[in-house]
Amino acid sequence: MFAVVLVGGFGTRLRPLTNEIPKPLLPLGQRTILEWLMVHLARGGVTDVVLALGFKPQPFLERFPDARCAGVRLHYAIESSPLDTAGAIGFAARSVGLDSGREAFVVANGDIVTDLSIAHLVAEHAINARQGALATIHLTPVDDPSQFGVVEFDQPVEATGRRVVRGFVEKPAPGTTMSRHVNAGTYVMQPELLRRLPGDAPLSVERVTFPELAKDHALFAHPTADYWLDAGRPETYVRANLDLVSGVRHDREDAVHRSARIDATARVTNSVVGAGATVGPGATVSDSVVFAGSNIGADARVRNSAILGDVHEGAEVQDALVGPDGV
Ligand code: GTP
Numbered sequence: 001m002f003a004v005v006l007v008g009g010f011g012t013r014l015r016p017l018t019n020e021i022p023k024p025l026l027p028l029g030q031r032t033i034l035e036w037l038m039v040h041l042a043r044g045g046v047t048d049v050v051l052a053l054g055f056k057p058q059p060f061l062e063r064f065p066d067a068r069c070a071g072v073r074l075h076y077a078i079e080s081s082p083l084d085t086a087g088a089i090g091f092a093a094r095s096v097g098l099d100s101g102r103e104a105f106v107v108a109n110g111d112i113v114t115d116l117s118i119a120h121l122v123a124e125h126a127i128n129a130r131q132g133a134l135a136t137i138h139l140t141p142v143d144d145p146s147q148f149g150v151v152e153f154d155q156p157v158e159a160t161g162r163r164v165v166r167g168f169v170e171k172p173a174p175g176t177t178m179s180r181h182v183n184a185g186t187y188v189m190q191p192e193l194l195r196r197l198p199g200d201a202p203l204s205v206e207r208v209t210f211p212e213l214a215k216d217h218a219l220f221a222h223p224t225a226d227y228w229l230d231a232g233r234p235e236t237y238v239r240a241n242l243d244l245v246s247g248v249r250h251d252r253e254d255a256v257h258r259s260a261r262i263d264a265t266a267r268v269t270n271s272v273v274g275a276g277a278t279v280g281p282g283a284t285v286s287d288s289v290v291f292a293g294s295n296i297g298a299d300a301r302v303r304n305s306a307i308l309g310d311v312h313e314g315a316e317v318q319d320a321l322v323g324p325d326g327v
Contacts, residue, residue: 008054016323029253044118090199109185125188
């Protein structure tokens with residue numbers, strides 16, 4: 001089975017980390033967000049991934065020189081100008097001929113971290129497709145829906161079990177919708193849907209394609225309460241890392257890489273420290289991500305931050321993203 005993975009965005013909210021490194025290639029534990037996504041897709045039966053590339057494609061090509069990752073074959077579709085999400089899906093899917101095939105395919109945002117079962121989503125979509133679905137969308141509940149586009153859907157019809165999406169409410173005021181479910185960034189699509197995604201001009205799947213499909217009763221919902229984070233914001237990016245090493249996920253990884261050097265008088269708590277990173281004498285690091293190769297100076301204090309460049313001796317860093325120039 002094929003998946004299209006969207007990795008062409010600018011990742012502006014994670015600047016300056018994303019000035020040089022595209023968001024999906026930022027570390028998640030001791031791998032990257034994208035590599036964990038590949039592991040996840042492979043487990044769900046995906047054999048081939050088309051990376052929908054735009055902003056900074058080169059780091060992706062260099063990262064996977066044999067065009068394989070986690071046992072998945074990689075294909076590259078590079079946009080000459082940003083096509084937005086639906087444009088990118090149309091362009092990438094056509095580049096490997098999915099428009100002339102008959103098989104459904106998975107689509108995933110490249111910055112989503114989740115324990116959703118891809119196999120369940122695909123199996124449910126197969127049933128939905130027999131009842132007219134052109135796509136099935138994973139939904140996740142959020143505490144405060146007012147910051148999101150909320151998705152309203154039918155409760156399952158007993159005989160069929162299907163949940164049809166009724167519509168989308170953008171940033172709802174309190175009391176205007178009963179739903180707390182938002183688009184969770186993973187979909188299964190029928191190849192026929194590609195007729196609506198020409199892939200030759202910018203088009204948004206969230207703002208245009210899905211609301212249109214909902215009007216046609218051709219978009220079905222797959223709500224789950226699985227672990228889920230959109231890692232594209234500073235606080236969620238750090239949180240996604242801490243959750244992976246603290247054991248709240250299905251997967252768990254080493255918090256501190258074995259090649260990292262932490263001085264005996266330094267204190268590192270609830271943090272990820274990458275390969276070859278150093279933490280100097282008397283320094284404290286808590287609830288943070290220290291990228292591979294980065295150096296935390298003596299007596300520095302780092303809290304709730306992501307550190308790509310070096311932190312100088314005695315510096316205090318809190319709730320910050322430190323880019324390649326350091327601090
Ligand atoms: P921000 O700039 O911080 O909003 O991040 P972003 O550019 O990644 O945007 P957003 O998180 O809304 O994008 C959702 C997903 O779509 C991400 O996986 C992006 O990489 C991807 N994406 C957004 N726009 C494009 C595009 O024009 N082309 C491609 N190929 N992918 C895109």
